[in-house]
Amino acid sequence: MNYPALWSNDVERRIRKKASNLDEQVSPKDVRFCRVCIISNQRPRIVFDADGVCSACRYAERKRSGIDWNKRENELRRVLDGVRDDGPYNVVVPCSGGKDSAFVAHTLKHKYGMRPLCATWAPLIYTDIGRRNFDSFVHSGFDVVTATPNGLMNRKMARLALEFYGDPFLPFIYGQLAWPMHVALRFGIRLIFAGENGEATYGGDTSANDLPSWDAAEWERIYMKGAGVRKLLGISVASEACSKEEGASQTSFHSLPSFDARQQAGLQFHWLGYYLPWHPQANFYHAAEHTGFEPNEARSEGTYSRYASLDDKLDGLHYWFGYLKFGLGRCTSDAAHEIRDGELTREEAAALVKRYDGERPTRHLAECLDYLGIDDAHLQMIENRFRASHLWNGQTLKHAVYDQVPSDRAA
Amino acid sequence: MIKFRLIARLDIRNERLIKTIRCEGVRVVGDPAEYARRYDAAGIDEIIYLDVVASLYGRNGLARLLDKTTSDVFTPITAGGGVRTVDDGMALLRAGADKIAVNTAAIRRPALITELAEKFGSQAVVVQIDAKRKGNGWEAYCEGARQATGRRVSDWCVEVAERGAGELFVTAIDREGVGTGFDTALASHVARANIPVVIAGGFNEPKHAIEAAQAGVSGIAIAGALHYSRVSLRDIRQALSAAGVPVRFAA
Numbered sequence: 001m002n003y004p005a006l007w008s009n010d011v012e013r014r015i016r017k018k019a020s021n022l023d024e025q026v027s028p029k030d031v032r033f034c035r036v037c038i039i040s041n042q043r044p045r046i047v048f049d050a051d052g053v054c055s056a057c058r059y060a061e062r063k064r065s066g067i068d069w070n071k072r073e074n075e076l077r078r079v080l081d082g083v084r085d086d087g088p089y090n091v092v093v094p095c096s097g098g099k100d101s102a103f104v105a106h107t108l109k110h111k112y113g114m115r116p117l118c119a120t121w122a123p124l125i126y127t128d129i130g131r132r133n134f135d136s137f138v139h140s141g142f143d144v145v146t147a148t149p150n151g152l153m154n155r156k157m158a159r160l161a162l163e164f165y166g167d168p169f170l171p172f173i174y175g176q177l178a179w180p181m182h183v184a185l186r187f188g189i190r191l192i193f194a195g196e197n198g199e200a201t202y203g204g205d206t207s208a209n210d211l212p213s214w215d216a217a218e219w220e221r222i223y224m225k226g227a228g229v230r231k232l233l234g235i236s237v238a239s240e241a242c243s244k245e246e247g248a249s250q251t252s253f254h255s256l257p258s259f260d261a262r263q264q265a266g267l268q269f270h271w272l273g274y275y276l277p278w279h280p281q282a283n284f285y286h287a288a289e290h291t292g293f294e295p296n297e298a299r300s301e302g303t304y305s306r307y308a309s310l311d312d313k314l315d316g317l318h319y320w321f322g323y324l325k326f327g328l329g330r331c332t333s334d335a336a337h338e339i340r341d342g343e344l345t346r347e348e349a350a351a352l353v354k355r356y357d358g359e360r361p362t363r364h365l366a367e368c369l370d371y372l373g374i375d376d377a378h379l380q381m382i383e384n385r386f387r388a389s390h391l392w393n394g395q396t397l398k399h400a401v402y403d404q405v406p407s408d409r410a411a
Numbered sequence: 412m413i414k415f416r417l418i419a420r421l422d423i424r425n426e427r428l429i430k431t432i433r434c435e436g437v438r439v440v441g442d443p444a445e446y447a448r449r450y451d452a453a454g455i456d457e458i459i460y461l462d463v464v465a466s467l468y469g470r471n472g473l474a475r476l477l478d479k480t481t482s483d484v485f486t487p488i489t490a491g492g493g494v495r496t497v498d499d500g501m502a503l504l505r506a507g508a509d510k511i512a513v514n515t516a517a518i519r520r521p522a523l524i525t526e527l528a529e530k531f532g533s534q535a536v537v538v539q540i541d542a543k544r545k546g547n548g549w550e551a552y553c554e555g556a557r558q559a560t561g562r563r564v565s566d567w568c569v570e571v572a573e574r575g576a577g578e579l580f581v582t583a584i585d586r587e588g589v590g591t592g593f594d595t596a597l598a599s600h601v602a603r604a605n606i607p608v609v610i611a612g613g614f615n616e617p618k619h620a621i622e623a624a625q626a627g628v629s630g631i632a633i634a635g636a637l638h639y640s641r642v643s644l645r646d647i648r649q650a651l652s653a654a655g656v657p658v659r660f661a662a
Binding site: 281282284285288289294295297298299304305306307343345348351352 | 425432433434435436437438468543552554556557558559584588
């Protein structure tokens with residue numbers, strides 16, 4: 001792939017100067033780990049109760065025993081029946097071709113007789129396995145509308161997101177959420193069905209734990225991480241990385257459709273995970289059997305798993321920066337939810353975290369650096385800027401879960 | 412004449428029988444001891460227990476499971492997963508295993524193969540190879556098929572035989588749990604090691620057994636097709652026999 005220069009040397013200087021004056025992120029200074037899983041209170045928006053248990057574990061507990069799933073499934077049928085006669089498509093499913101979205105699309109189509117139109121927001125840089133899984137998914141019988149946003153603008157946003165928010169993945173996250181809403185509005189579809197409510201399932205804002213969906217305003221509040229496309233675009237324009245007009249048109253699919261447009265269309269955004277028990281392991285088997293899904297050829301860097309989040313070459317950096325900012329790497333996230341799903345013990349999880357969590361992603365590093373228009377030295381400077389001082393002694397974590405989980409097996 | 416062997420493969424995690432797809436996932440099938448007894452009663456030729464995550468967690472818990480199983484299972488048992496030393500191997504043999512299988516530790520320290528062979532004899536040492544297709548050849552993987560090793564299967568299979576392994580247990584990662592038949596090209600490929608080869612990954616119906624026999628292996632491993640009762644040993648043996656492959660018939 002050829003990646004042309006992002007911008008002039010002047011713009012580059014302005015951005016580096018501005019980014020070097022950032023304030024440190026605010027997160028709780030005392031580091032505590034959930035007593036059931038291994039997540040810490042550093043995870044944004046997560047809540048711990050008086051017993052020291054995180055909101056994600058409490059939610060998992062409730063899903064295991066406190067919910068009448070038959071009743072929920074009846075609710076699901078009612079929601080689906082409400083739009084069943086819309087046509088030619090009656091539901092939009094945000095889809096990457098990964099195991100989770102494939103499960104949602106396949107289940108809605110084949111178990112509940114819906115006519116899904118899948119909306120795919122292309123990864124920043126496809127991996128080979130991600131592209132193959134996407135193609136297999138399409139060939140297993142789905143209609144897909146893919147957005148491939150302006151590559152140069154995407155790169156500018158990724159670079160600015162890295163400099164200012166320590167996460168080059170933000171433009172993907174924005175578009176992944178917004179694009180299905182654009183598709184729904186343009187094709188006159190009223191219902192969008194996504195997989196799980198990530199905030200409830202993995203720990204975060206708990207306001208929608210018992211809701212099937214979020215209203216339009218909540219999305220902006222929760223998901224934009226205090227940044228949002230507009231803020232990023234503001235930095236871009238102020239640094240003359242792009243003109244205002246250019247920026248506005250080239251990020252229109254990254255941005256949520258207007259509140260009014262969503263209200264008028266009666267757009268509803270639901271999570272299948274509210275209606276059915278959500279189980280990533282089971283989704284893997286379902287996708288492998290029905291949509292041709294293949295796990296990666298080796299484990300992803302920073303973790304042990306071969307089947308999660310594997311379609312974008314940039315996502316290694318996304319998780320890596322999460323590790324620097326919060327002390328919580330990719331393995332911690334994977335293992336925490338597998339504890340909640342009953343697939344790992346806390347001791348096993350701690351052993352895995354010790355082994356994999358701090359692994360700097362190098363597999364696609366050279367291409368990522370080209371994509372972001374920087375060299376490795378500059379990346380390391382940014383890394384150090386985002387290492388939270390209350391979490392790090394130089395390059396060593398001050399508080400690690402494996403130092404606290406008492407276990408002779410976690411060797 | 413040496414009989415073609417049918418081997419029930421039991422992948423173990425936390426003392427539970429699991430079934431993976433392409434060597435990923437931890438879907439629980441049931442109690443391994445119960446399945447072992449079932450296959451023993453049905454007249455399987457061998458059973459292999461593989462603790463697929465032992466190396467991942469750096470532990471070894473198979474001996475306890477073997478203790479529970481071997482009192483009433485008389486089929487020869489191979490056990491592997493997390494064997495790092497001669498003592499680990501001894502623990503498995505004492506718990507009732509007839510052969511020990513080793514992968515990750517042998518990749519890290521190939522001399523282990525020789526140590527095991529000198530102590531227990533080559534007939535008791537099975538080297539397990541998880542093979543991933545790479546271009547025109549295959550690469551060996553370790554740690555439950557999660558970690559590439561940089562070792563080419565073509566070289567590795569010969570090296571382990573020279574170091575004293577008595578048998579190869581070769582899984583085609585791309586076929587495992589998929590049910591589209593064995594990777595017969597891989598089976599022929601590892602025959603160069605000149606020791607018995609058991610091929611694993613892909614069995615779904617009797618004709619797959621015939622294809623494997625014709626590719627020159629001395630046995631096949633079957634997992635999902637047996638666990639989920641998609642096929643009977645009798646049907647496989649009849650098909651093999653009809654194709655001229657010598658098999659042992661259970662009484």
